[in-house]
Amino acid sequence: MSTAKTALIIGASRGLGLGLVKTLLADGWQVTATVRNPQNAEALQALGKVRIEKLDLDDQQAVLALSQQLKGEVFDLLFVNAGVKGPDVQTPNGGATMAEVGQLFFTNAVAPINLAERFVGQIRPDTGVLAFMSSVLGSVTMPDAPELALYKASKAALNSMTNSFVTQLGDTRLTVLSLHPGWVKTDMGGEGADIDVETSTRGLVDQVNAFVAKGGHHFINYRGETIPW
Numbered sequence: 001m002s003t004a005k006t007a008l009i010i011g012a013s014r015g016l017g018l019g020l021v022k023t024l025l026a027d028g029w030q031v032t033a034t035v036r037n038p039q040n041a042e043a044l045q046a047l048g049k050v051r052i053e054k055l056d057l058d059d060q061q062a063v064l065a066l067s068q069q070l071k072g073e074v075f076d077l078l079f080v081n082a083g084v085k086g087p088d089v090q091t092p093n094g095g096a097t098m099a100e101v102g103q104l105f106f107t108n109a110v111a112p113i114n115l116a117e118r119f120v121g122q123i124r125p126d127t128g129v130l131a132f133m134s135s136v137l138g139s140v141t142m143p144d145a146p147e148l149a150l151y152k153a154s155k156a157a158l159n160s161m162t163n164s165f166v167t168q169l170g171d172t173r174l175t176v177l178s179l180h181p182g183w184v185k186t187d188m189g190g191e192g193a194d195i196d197v198e199t200s201t202r203g204l205v206d207q208v209n210a211f212v213a214k215g216g217h218h219f220i221n222y223r224g225e226t227i228p229w
């Protein structure tokens, strides 16, 4: 008898996180998913057999508490999906405050790595996958969307933080993915985006499966195409 694979999805109240849970459940995975506001988890609850935990990714005490609570559990996949777009105006003199910029970089780049540090010991040795929701906009020579300069830099920072994290892991066969989901119709992506959530998350889960036991750190999109750093 084969046992179900286990996943921990961070940031699953809506959009791509919710879609990832849906796709994984359809594939027979056992899923634990976090939301920062359990009152806002109806859509997740409606998916059925998913364990829901409360977590604001920015709250370091809460990250520690969750890691204690889930101590002893092993995950085939840890997917840090939560992220924010940041201030409305992101051009140099657009008036973004220090607090807004700090919040953006903390949530998108620093907090995901802090969480990964806490949970890396609970990812299945040899075959486990650690995935971060990056973006092609984090590719440093990408000319698109200069109006999202701060968001783009926050995803470049996430990729860089991930690189430092992986380097410090030393000898490991853990596979680490920095994933671009495509331009997706969500609250963040908007209605004019290229693809729907289901297309993106189907592709993302396919890539997670394809990269099992490969090791290393890869920056790819939902179709498995490599993106230049």
Ligand SMILES: NC(=O)c1ccc[n+]([C@@H]2O[C@H](COP(=O)([O-])OP(=O)(O)OC[C@H]3O[C@@H](n4cnc5c(N)ncnc54)[C@H](OP(=O)(O)O)[C@@H]3O)[C@@H](O)[C@H]2O)c1
Binding pocket: 010, 011, 012, 013, 014, 015, 016, 017, 035, 036, 037, 040, 055, 056, 057, 058, 081, 082, 083, 084, 107, 133, 134, 135, 136, 180, 181, 182, 183, 184, 185, 186, 187, 188, 189, 190, 193
């Ligand atoms: N949509 C796209 O086209 C696109 C393209 C490239 C990359 N991405 C990335 O994909 C990820 C998901 O984006 P999306 O399009 O699904 O965006 P979304 O619809 O705005 O959803 C964002 C999700 O992140 C959660 N979140 C934000 N800050 C959090 C925090 N501090 N702690 C815990 N959860 C938090 C939100 O929870 P609440 O409901 O509580 O706010 C929500 O579940 C993000 O990292 C985004 O940067 C998206």
